[in-house]
Amino acid sequence: MLALPPVLLNVLGFLLGFAGVMVLRVLTVMFGKRPASKRSKPAKTMIVLGSGGHTAEMLMLMDSMGRERYSPRTYVVAATDAMSGGKAVARERTWQKTESPTGFSLVQIPRSREVGQSYLTSVGTTLYSLAFAFRVVLRERPELVLVNGPGTCIPICAAAFTYRVLGLAQTQVVYVESIARTRRFSLSAKLLYHLRMADLLFVQWEQLAKTYPRAVYAGRLY
Amino acid sequence: MPAASERTVFVTVGTTKFEALVERVDSLELLRALKGKGYTKLVIQKGNGAYCPSVIVPKGQTKGTTEGVDVEYFDYSPSLATYITSAALVISHAGSGSIFETLTAGVPLIVVPNPLLMDNHQVELGEQLAAMGHLVSAAPEQLLAAVQSFDASRLKPYVKGSAAGMAAAIDKQLGFTP
Incomplete structure (x- = not known):
């Protein structure tokens, strides 16, 4: 010795x-990972809108959720996505039946990598986007993070996971795999599944739930 | 509203571009095949691709009548849903939005997955729904054959899904319900 x-x-x-x-x-x-104990107060919710078809699916799910339970809501959109923010606001208008809906906010998050960006500079932008996600999640400390890919959702999930490890938040992460994934997981789903970062991971095809036993099939959005 | 005798084929590429599909649609052979199936009108939403139909409409124009079929094209419209629901056949890129909008409207569908997309899960969705008998999936070069052998009566209606199951599971996970 x-x-x-x-x-x-x-x-x-x-x-x-x-x-x-x-x-x-x-x-x-x-x-x-287990369900939260009995709750009566609304759960602060962060919804990551992944653009295009991802955004459409996420808003369809919100259509069916008891929105008074999932409130207030923070929508996270990529800074380069000009459409999703407007779609969320339009849907809030419909849900709340008013031209000036309240009880929600929009946050823009920098993209980690643009199409065609060099890998060298993308290291810097990835770190920036990661730091941004950690700041947003710490500020909001949502009780539920609702995500369905693509890669933009990973920094938010990583932040939620880290704060839970550190005991700073009790955020539950729910991931919905896109309906376009019928046989194989997307990269986001693989990461969240294998690193056990999602408390609940939905797939929209039964055969996928057989391949990944911890994934849950509870019907299709469309 | 379309005239009762009008049977429209609506071709849509979605919000981006899919020139391989527009080029295949811009063909007299395909137009004849559609006419042979009883369709009377062809409307093409071509997206922002550079290729403009010039075989089935007079060059430089956006509409015309060729082989007795009325043809028109445009880049994009915010009301694609109206075109879809009033069509007798939709030929679409394999984006999930267009696919399910068409299926839930009960309109017969041929999807053409874009082979140029990276990580092509569009093919996966098209093949899955084709295997279930809800639509026909074809590569761009198979489109003509797919139209020639198309029989809408053989397609199975798609029963719309529901988010209620997911919503209930999330309620349980968060502790709203036992």
């Missing part, structure tokens, strides 16, 4: 202990 000075041994012991606690926390959050 090396003879280490007692101070160093103490520091080492503390670091080891801390690392052990963190690993335990990560594993607890990864494997301790």
Whole structure:
């Protein structure tokens, strides 16, 4: 055995202990997925709109949800997506039957990589987008994060997971795989599934739920 | 409202472009095949691709009558839904929005997945629904053959899904229901 000075041994012991606690926390959050206990107050909800077909599916799901339960709502859209924000506002108008709906907000998030951007500069923009996601989730501390891809949703999910590990938030992550995925998972679904970052992961085809047993088939949006 | 005797084929490429599909549709052979199936009108939403139909409409014009079929094309319209619901046949790119809008409207559908899209899960969706008998899926170069052998009566109606199951599971997950 090396003879280490007692101070160093103490520091080492503390670091080891801390690392052990963190690993335990990560594993607890990864494997301790269970429904929340009884709730009566509305749940603050963050909805990531992934543009195009992703946005359409997410808003269809919101059509069917008890929106008084999932309130207030924060919609997260990519800064380059000119359409989704307007679609969310239009839908809020319809739901609330008023020209000036309330109780929701829109947040723009920078894209980690634009089509055609070089990989070198995309390292910087990815870090920026990740930092932005961590800031937004910490500020809002939603009780539910609702996502359905594409990649833009991953930084938000990573932030929610990290804050849960650190005990700063109790965010549940619900992912809905696109109806276009009939046989194979998207990259986002694979990440969230294997890293156990989603508390609930829906697929829209029964055969996919057979391939991925922890995925849930509960019907199709369309 | 379309005239009662009018049977329109609506071709749609969605919000982007899909020139391979527009080029295949711009063909006298295809037009004859459609006419042979009893369709009287062809409306093409061509998107923002550079290719403009010039075989089945006079060059430089956006409408005309060829082989007895009325043909017109445009780039985009905010009311694609109206075109879809009033069509007798839709030939569409394989985007999920267009597909399910057409299926739930009960309009016969031929989808053409865009082979140029990366990570092409459009093909997956088209093939899945074709295997279930709800539509016909064809590559651009198979479109003519698909139209020639098309029989709308063999397609099975699509029963619209529901988000209620997902909503209930989320309620349970969040603790709103036991």
